[in-house]
Amino acid sequence: MTGDDTMQLVYYGALLLVIGGAMVFELAGRGGRVLRQLILWVVIFAGATLAANWWIEGDAPVQQVLESGRIEIPVGRDGHFHLTATVNGQEVRFMVDTGASSIALGPADARRVGLDPDDLAYVGTAMTANGRVETAPVTIDRIEIGDIVDRNVRAFVIAADLDGSLLGMSYLRTFARVSFEGDLLILER
Incomplete structure (x- = not known):
């Protein structure tokens, strides 16, 4: 307990x-x-x-990962689509963001997956809804969503308090199909 x-x-x-x-x-x-x-x-x-x-x-809707390589993500109570992936062995809850160009990890999630935000080189910038933030390029060793496994995935750590992490277009483009069916976001390999 x-x-x-x-x-x-x-x-x-x-x-x-x-x-x-x-x-x-x-x-x-x-x-x-x-x-x-x-x-x-x-x-x-x-x-x-x-x-x-x-x-x-409460009972927030959860994604369904089907054996066919299809992921069904129901819309959350907040109107966004949230996906849980295993990143370097740790569960990370992402907000799927088609407005983000890549994967953006918040400092807390970065720490949990073995990346120390204090030791990174923040050499880039990004525009967010909250303004300009510094970014540090990183490589994620492993991302798993059900049976789908990707290795050596490029991402960024954001040097600002982010209420979570974003799953952006660079990762969404690895799927053969990204579509909406009613209140479901469908990702297919």
């Missing part, structure tokens, strides 16, 4: 205790009016927090 699992278990236990306590007070007809209202507001707040947590982190 991870630390996150333990915290969720504690949270749900406390929520159950509060709701159960509110029901006991209400059904027993005891407790002052102020106390009942206070408990009611705590229950409302806990329910709103639970709903927000479900909405933000």
